[in-house]
Amino acid sequence: MATLKEIGLELGLSPATVSRALNGFPEVSAKTRDRVREAAERLGYRANRNAQRLVSGRSGMVGMIVKTRADLRADQTFMEILMGLSAALADRDTDLVLAVDQGRDPVAAYRRMLERDMVDGFILNAPVMDDPRINFLREAGVPFVLHGRDRLDADYPFFTIDNYAVAAESVQLLAALGHKRIAFLNGPVLYSHAVRRRAGYLDAMARFGLPVAEGALTHDEPSEAAGYRQAVSLLAGQRGAPPTAFICSSTLLAEGVMRAAKDRRLSVPEDVSVMAHDDDLPLLRAISFTPALTVTRAPLREACIPVATALMDLIGGTDPAELQTLTRAELVVRDSTGPAPRNGDTPWP
């Protein structure tokens, strides 16, 4: 493994000049630069990253901690994020170090990584309300970016979709179609995005003068089975006034709802409308549903680039206040939503 010194020796230059030449500094002459480049190539030179790390105090890596949760879907979204971030960071010459949070202390894994000088910053996802990791990292003075945010008045860098709008716009679409009894199968209320969607749903329902029946708003894991279970219960119960429309916090839930409707010989969208929020996971295409699913769409994959970029900018010294992004999901109306059925005219009491 050639070093700067060796190249310098070969060409009669100092390591300093060689370093500058290779790093494209302007004060080295074109001729010297070319000679150095050639020699470096010939000798198979590769900068020793550990030496660079020592002198720069940076590792060139950023960390992400995965919480081990028990729900299947987490894996899929996680893989999606992992791949997206990996690619986005690679473009910025940075690598992703992953660790698994084995329960207990929510910040233990972060502390460990910091203690070992492994990373220059963190990407946090799936924040809960008043997420304890945020204070920890803030106090530790470590750069971090959230995918999502743990409170409305967040003062740290984040990238998130407007989850309030996701739910509110869904309600609006369905209300415009004449639906009065709209159920909302939400995610675990533990997560801040679920809290926002809950508020969006409730506010929008109120705005349209639609009461929300007990049990019409649920919080459960995003799985096909959970969607099925809850749809079965709602379609059977509600004192003879089942929902005429379902908003699902994930397409997996919608899959379950569709199956429940089918089991009850209800057709979508004639008897019941179904829509969902769609992370656009490769194995779960809303467009492949029968009928094609109406969604609020926000590809998880697309969030990765801005998240990665924000973190790199933050590490590079950009003002955190400039690194807050709120985008809107796109409303994609397909075939799973339609006018409310005849018998759906009365709102819940």
Next chain:
Amino acid sequence: MATLKEIGLELGLSPATVSRALNGFPEVSAKTRDRVREAAERLGYRANRNAQRLVSGRSGMVGMIVKTRADLRADQTFMEILMGLSAALADRDTDLVLAVDQGRDPVAAYRRMLERDMVDGFILNAPVMDDPRINFLREAGVPFVLHGRDRLDADYPFFTIDNYAVAAESVQLLAALGHKRIAFLNGPVLYSHAVRRRAGYLDAMARFGLPVAEGALTHDEPSEAAGYRQAVSLLAGQRGAPPTAFICSSTLLAEGVMRAAKDRRLSVPEDVSVMAHDDDLPLLRAISFTPALTVTRAPLREACIPVATALMDLIGGTDPAELQTLTRAELVVRDSTGPAPRNGDTPWP
């Protein structure tokens, strides 16, 4: 952040002595050691990992590359391995760096990590036959351990279960129960474990004098849907001689087979026996199947410790030849296998 020099200054000692004291070298007096320890504690000393890395040439991290594949299950097994390895490595004061292979060149991601001095070694999983990564890493002189192996005469460190035996013992169990027409839903023949299982199945069938009908041995992705599809086809086809037993390469496939049987009003195990190989994933418990699934069981989680240990030993200088482990899966007979049905007496032609 205190450094060795600062501690030395504080105590009137040289950095060298401080370093030795903290690393527990025997030639430093107990009194000095205690003074140093106290001062280090008081000043909040933490060794700069990058400096250590520079001088030792080691990063204290090992790498794993995830192939982005399109099958759902991969995520689950991957998460399981990720968590297990993470924990096992943490115990040995080592961290796991993960990268995603974005297709193209199978060794590109490995090369990249090596070029950036990120890791001291690699863990490889899901090997294919004559896996190109192996030659690459061997030639690069980088320590690596396989979970699995790409050929029988492997000369590198690996940890694997005996996949030949997995299939052979399954056949043996079913043959002993009187089954003559035993189908095998195998994984993609791309992977070496599937190749071994295929051989185990074919050899065992031959040993018991049981012909294998065309189509009775399939290779497909390990999903519920694939299991269902293949079971439906096999149960309907085979010229009036459907299989009386199914061996599945994964519990997910078995789930699909069970559903197919149910759809055809066949009861398990009275009409058809079903068994599978079980990685013991937390969300897919063979024991929770109805009826409880007979399996060859080899918890993926349990493989992580030996794999991690082998890699650390290898990096530490242990002879690679000593780091080859072949274990056997455990045969767990539950309720999904039973005697062959009356009409199952004739083997395939």
Next chain:
DNA sequence: AATCAAACTTAAAACGTTTTGAAAAAGATT
């Protein structure tokens, strides 16, 4: 030809640790 600026190069310091080889201190033996 002298002066000045611009362009280029370098020696040395820095990053913080580990390790080597030598030296000093302490203790034991004559």
Next chain:
DNA sequence: AATCTTTTTCAAAACGTTTTAAGTTTGATT
């Protein structure tokens, strides 16, 4: 008291890079 061990400590080198501050060329301008 002198010598020899053994124990303990230290100065310096090493790891390979980047950066600072100080040089030296080169070329243009007076």
